[in-house]
Amino acid sequence: MLTKIEALSILGIFGFLMIGLVYLSSKKGESSESFLVADRNVSLFRSSLSIAVSWIWAPAIFICSLQSFTKGLPGIFWFTLPNIICFFVFAPFAVKIREKFPKGYTLPEYIYKRFDGNKRAHLSILSFFIAYQLFAMVINSLAGGTLIHLVSGLEIKVSIVLMTGIALTYSLMSGLRASLITDVLQMLLILLVAFILVPLCLKEVSGFQSVIRGIGGESGEFTSLFNPWIAFTMGIPMTISLIAGPFVDQMFFQRVFAVKKKYVAKTFMYGGLIFALVPIVLSLLGFIGADLARQGLITVNNPQLVAPEVIAYLLPKGALYAFCFMAFAGLCSTIDSSFCGISSLVSIDIYKNYLYSKASDKKLLFASRLGMIGVAFIGTSISLLNLKLLWVFLIYGTVASVGVFPVIFSILSEKISPDAIFWSVITGMLVGLPVSIYANLNENSYLIVFAPVFSSLIGLLICGVSVLKEKGKEERVEICVHG
DSSP, X not given: OOOHHHHHHHHHHHHHHHHHHHXXXXXXXXXXXXXXXXXXXXXXHHHHHHHHHHTOOHIIIIIHXXXXXXXXXXXXXHHHHHHHHHHHHHHHHHHHHHHHOTTOOOHHHHHHHHTTTXXXXXXXXXXXXXXXXXXXXXXXXXXXXXXXXHHHOOOHHHHHHHHHHHHHHHHHHHTHHHHHHHHHHHHHHHHHHHXXXXXXHHHHTTTHHHHHHTTTTTTSOOOOTTXXXXXXXXXXHHHHHHHHGGGGOHHHHHHHXXXXXXXXXXXXXHHHHHHHHHHHHHHHHHHHHHHHXXXXXXXXXXXXXXXXXXXXXXXXXXXXXXXXXHHHHHHHHHHHHHHHHHHHIIIIIIIIIIIOTTOOHHHHHHHHHHHHHHHHHHHHHHHTTOOOHHHHHHHHHHHHHHHHHHHHHHHHOSSOOHHHHHHHHHHHHHHHXXXXXXXXHTTOHHHHHHHHHHHHHHHHHHHHXXXXXXXXXXXXXXXXXXX
């Protein structure tokens, strides 16, 4: 669809724009407080756009159109609904953790201080949070590299390295401040391009009649919103993993601690509504693609890229430039947010808690940047293995489900024990993650569903039993005292 030179030019312009924007807005003498939590003074407008665009992972740009193309109406329904609900479910917990830990940086740090430095509970949650950020980077760099490769023929390894390098460069400059600055521009670009390209595509076909004809997907069989097979194989794992996502995502907690306290709840609710526009609008390209494919007008060899296929067929080449630019904006916003999330986990939870408790501001900044570089190297190395995007997405969903109940109980319950936190995470990771990897590699639908369900339920069971045991002990003590 594009030449290699055109693809490199788009990447170059995008990188120049983002790096230049951060450079011009950077302050001299960056402090760790500014680098990690933007001085805890982020406005509602900036934080809402940042939350929305940080959640526009590769799935929101590629998998939404993939689902509407392959699984029709129920496919996009089960992808979009939990993606929106998760913001509203997380909002009250965000308010609670900000009230309980107003000067915090990370959720693992909260665990560390709440349980008086209990290393088992802290390290289990910390390693889990780091793994989640790593998955975020892998998914998005892989999606970006695949997009560039398939539309231009540019070597996928080169594409991945270039995308990661752009996000890393401006993240190293100002940390979370850089992420927030670029997030606003990236979100506005995504909305602008989406609301121009999709109506233009509709104009080139028979409008919403094409969408209606493609509503059942390429096969035409998925017209029922509550198709039982799609609900089982996709609805259950998607709902669990997406609702669990914010609870185990340092990108979210970092913004909880960065936004002005009075705007915490509104940030996530407004962010969720803004985010919803993207998968809903872009899913229309999947329905249009299904209609065109059934008429024999296009051949979609890779359903993951049905959106650019449709745009390339219906619109001039400039539209494809715009789509690629929009995709880079969404993908880089999550990659840079992952770098910022890792920076706080490394500098606060590892460097300050275990190496130098009285670390100077300069040393914390050094540790933050070192953490970014480390995860960039590891994440890029994994991305270069060129794994299947949907596999990585579903496996990361299982990872998310492992930590959701330990985090919820640690925020809400005063009775939960550190041992329960530790065993919930360890058991879920040792059982759920291998099962999920095996299931996706072998495309076993039943095990794909089992992995996140088991991982979340084991956390609920272990944490719930822990709380009940502590309550039972208190009741026995009270009986003895009164007796």
